[in-house]
Amino acid sequence: MNTIKLKGVVPEIFASNKELRSEVWLSDVEFEQGKRYLIKADSGTGKSSLLSYIYGQRGDYRGDILFNDQNILTLSSHDWCMIRQSMLSILFQDLKLFGELTALENVEIKNRLTKTQPTRIIKGWFEELGIADKLKTRADHLSYGQQQRVALIRALCQPFNFLLLDEPISHLDDRNSEVMRDIIIREATRQGAGIIATSIGKHMDMEYNKILSL
Amino acid sequence: MRLIWKLLRKHISLFELGIFFIANLIGMVVILAGVQVYTDLRPLVSGENALVGNDYVVISKPVKRVNSKAVFSPEEIEELKAQPFTLRLGEFTPAQYQVYGGININGQALSTLMFFEAIPNEFMDVKSKEWKFKPSKNKIPIVIPRNYLNLYNFGFSQTSDMLPQITESMMKDIELELKLSGDGNSQTFTGKVVGFSDRLNTILVPYDFITWSNKRFAKNEQVDISRLIIEVVNPSDPALLSYFKEHGYVPEEKPAESSKALFLLRVGVGVIIFIGLVFSLLSLIILTLSIYLLLQKNIEKLENLRLIGYTTSAVARPYNVIAVVLSVSIMILSVWIISRMRLLYIDYLAESTGREIHGTMALTIVCGLALMVGIIIFNIGIIRRKIVEISRKR
Numbered sequence: 176m177n178t179i180k181l182k183g184v185v186p187e188i189f190a191s192n193k194e195l196r197s198e199v200w201l202s203d204v205e206f207e208q209g210k211r212y213l214i215k216a217d218s219g220t221g222k223s224s225l226l227s228y229i230y231g232q233r234g235d236y237r238g239d240i241l242f243n244d245q246n247i248l249t250l251s252s253h254d255w256c257m258i259r260q261s262m263l264s265i266l267f268q269d270l271k272l273f274g275e276l277t278a279l280e281n282v283e284i285k286n287r288l289t290k291t292q293p294t295r296i297i298k299g300w301f302e303e304l305g306i307a308d309k310l311k312t313r314a315d316h317l318s319y320g321q322q323q324r325v326a327l328i329r330a331l332c333q334p335f336n337f338l339l340l341d342e343p344i345s346h347l348d349d350r351n352s353e354v355m356r357d358i359i360i361r362e363a364t365r366q367g368a369g370i371i372a373t374s375i376g377k378h379m380d381m382e383y384n385k386i387l388s389l
Numbered sequence: 390m391r392l393i394w395k396l397l398r399k400h401i402s403l404f405e406l407g408i409f410f411i412a413n414l415i416g417m418v419v420i421l422a423g424v425q426v427y428t429d430l431r432p433l434v435s436g437e438n439a440l441v442g443n444d445y446v447v448i449s450k451p452v453k454r455v456n457s458k459a460v461f462s463p464e465e466i467e468e469l470k471a472q473p474f475t476l477r478l479g480e481f482t483p484a485q486y487q488v489y490g491g492i493n494i495n496g497q498a499l500s501t502l503m504f505f506e507a508i509p510n511e512f513m514d515v516k517s518k519e520w521k522f523k524p525s526k527n528k529i530p531i532v533i534p535r536n537y538l539n540l541y542n543f544g545f546s547q548t549s550d551m552l553p554q555i556t557e558s559m560m561k562d563i564e565l566e567l568k569l570s571g572d573g574n575s576q577t578f579t580g581k582v583v584g585f586s587d588r589l590n591t592i593l594v595p596y597d598f599i600t601w602s603n604k605r606f607a608k609n610e611q612v613d614i615s616r617l618i619i620e621v622v623n624p625s626d627p628a629l630l631s632y633f634k635e636h637g638y639v640p641e642e643k644p645a646e647s648s649k650a651l652f653l654l655r656v657g658v659g660v661i662i663f664i665g666l667v668f669s670l671l672s673l674i675i676l677t678l679s680i681y682l683l684l685q686k687n688i689e690k691l692e693n694l695r696l697i698g699y700t701t702s703a704v705a706r707p708y709n710v711i712a713v714v715l716s717v718s719i720m721i722l723s724v725w726i727i728s729r730m731r732l733l734y735i736d737y738l739a740e741s742t743g744r745e746i747h748g749t750m751a752l753t754i755v756c757g758l759a760l761m762v763g764i765i766i767f768n769i770g771i772i773r774r775k776i777v778e779i780s781r782k783r
Binding site: 230232252253256259260265267271273275276280283284285287288289329333 | 392393395396399690693694695696697698699700701703777780
């Protein structure tokens with residue numbers, strides 16, 4: 176997957192809003208593989224919705240979203256599985272970890288499916304992000320910031336052309352944000368992948384090819 | 390798989406699965422018991438040398454006037470063959486010549502004018518190795534109605550000290566002298582009773598013999614058919630009775646036990662299997678509800694698994710495994726229970742009927758497997774449907 180194109184996309188609930196000012200909604204936007212995009216938004220302008228549409232999680236929008244030149248509405252449930260295993264990865268704003276599994280198991284449940292990262296690398300990331308001592312702690316016993324780091328590691332355990340990050344550092348201190356940013360840049364560069372990040376204020380400090388306000 | 394299992398096994402209710410297991414087990418055992426009892430009893434009720442016969446009706450036309458014969462025309466026979474209640478139809482072919490038969494019991498000679506009839510072999514309720522005729526042998530096997538012997542034993546024999554009562558096996562040892570004559574020919578044969586019929590109220594000889602002898606002793610090629618035997622599904626079918634009434638055909642009274650026993654067996658087994666099916670159906674409803682509830686409780690996890698790239702089948706697998714394990718163990722347990730249950734009645738049955746029970750459990754096992762496969766397919770179907778439904782919701 177080389178490009179993600181949005182053609183006149185707008186959430187259904189905004190469709191009747193004539194005063195909508197946005198560089199994304201109702202516009203033609205193209206995201207290219209290998210480039211980095213930041214989508215800045217105020218709360219309630221639909222940034223999580225945007226990522227949900229691209230990830231095929233929700234369909235309550237008007238307009239067209241195209242992967243390369245294929246409209247994503249034509250993808251089958253099996254196509255989506257393949258895309259989510261090998262082309263698109265996402266760090267959900269609400270993380271979507273499994274509370275009763277340990278931190279490591281939450282990562283393994285993805286890595287066993289995609290068989291991408293060696294355990295050594297995974298444990299290295301836990302180390303770098305300062306949560307190596309939490310490997311065997313149940314996810315629902317971790318703080319939100321710690322869970323955010325576990326969710327990022329899970330998101331990196333697959334091949335991807337684009338990495339979607341929904342407010343990735345909302346609960347992290349500056350030092351951890353930097354570590355996370357370094358890991359993301361390293362992995363995205365290695366895979367030649369594009370990054371689409373959203374933020375409502377604090378954003379990850381990296382060079383973006385384009386900054387769009389929603 | 391281990392992690393998926395760890396995630397999804399939560400909320401599995403042993404109580405619900407236990408109820409399903411017991412209900413389905415009862416249903417399966419009842420159905421299979423019906424099948425097994427039917428397999429074991431059927432040979433006693435129908436088929437060769439059955440205790441009671443299949444459903445046959447013998448019909449004739451009433452005699453109305455002297456000098457007129459009550460016979461069936463070829464058209465009437467064709468119409469009867471075409472009726473929905475007719476499975477098979479056979480004609481009683483009479484001998485068209487004179488038969489003079491004599492026997493000698495204890496020096497007392499009895500002789501009388503006789504007649505013969507024949508029906509196609511498949512309608513005979515008496516099977517005997519001797520039931521064949523070869524022109525060179527000069528011997529004719531005969532089947533007489535069982536009640537003829539009774540007539541003799543309780544009638545003739547009672548009125549004369551000279552005539553002893555005779556058993557069936559004694560009767561079979563007696564040789565009859567039979568003189569056939571007609572069309573200018575005459576020949577003497579040795580007749581031998583080879584069996585006694587409950588179904589057929591006439592003196593029967595092999596069909597081959599009638600064909601042969603009618604050519605030899607009778608000029609008339611045209612044979613008048615005055616009685617017909619019809620194999621039917623249900624002899625008390627109103628359609629059949631009203632058809633007979635409308636056309637003036639008279640069904641012969643037949644021994645009541647035969648058709649009633651088979652009818653009762655069928656009804657009994659039918660009721661048993663129906664009850665079994667109801668149990669199985671109820672158990673399936675319980676399982677369906679239980680699986681739906683389980684999936685509903687795990688809905689968020691199922692959604693998240695699909696979002697991180699798990700396929701429908703991967704997510705469904707733990708539930709499918711539960712369904713398969715349950716169904717297979719229910720099937721094995723039921724067949725085992727049936728085999729134990731069978732031991733309880735098989736000896737009694739063999740003793741009380743004086744016959745060996747040749748039935749096997751093959752049909753029961755096949756039915757069990759078929760039910761098991763059906764239930765598994767049903768389960769996997771509803772699990773898949775529910776999971777697809779969940780992942781489509783958003």
